[in-house]
Amino acid sequence: xEVIVHAQPHAQPPxxxxxxxxxxxxxxxxxxxxxxxxxxxxxGIGRIVLISQLKLMEDYAEDLAVRSFWLPLPKADVPxxxxxxxxxxxxxxxxxxxxxxxxLRFGDLxxxxxxxxxxxxxxVADAIQRxxxxxxxxxxxxxxxxxxxxxxxxx
Numbered sequence: 001x002e003v004i005v006h007a008q009p010h011a012q013p014p015x016x017x018x019x020x021x022x023x024x025x026x027x028x029x030x031x032x033x034x035x036x037x038x039x040x041x042x043x044g045i046g047r048i049v050l051i052s053q054l055k056l057m058e059d060y061a062e063d064l065a066v067r068s069f070w071l072p073l074p075k076a077d078v079p080x081x082x083x084x085x086x087x088x089x090x091x092x093x094x095x096x097x098x099x100x101x102x103x104l105r106f107g108d109l110x111x112x113x114x115x116x117x118x119x120x121x122x123x124v125a126d127a128i129q130r131x132x133x134x135x136x137x138x139x140x141x142x143x144x145x146x147x148x149x150x151x152x153x154x155x
Contacts (some may be wrong), residue, residue, distance in 0.1 A: 006123025007051040009086035022078030029082040041098040100138035
């Protein structure tokens, strides 16, 4: 394989009765992303497409045109920290120059103010085909929203 698509950080955490404090989910996403990314480097897989969440940007004021170069504002809970931790892991490992990472932040799939399945599939396919610029390391980030406050342009 030349590219891995890692979507676990976009998944919903298990029900509270299965993981009451969410620590197992946070560990699974953080450690799983680290193990996957370092193993990809070790076997020569050159690229990862990481699927993350636009929820990381929700705490900005509604009237702001939030773009992907803005810093995330993750909530101090497991659903907020899990995708953010996955992004940090991939970003830092990409800085070693051993792997290119494209992070796609999606809204809730097929929700009224989220990301349509059609747009999600198209963006993943585009990310798989896209080559990152040669700049010593490769971390690129895109917001993908079909409707809602984060829609209206890539970035």
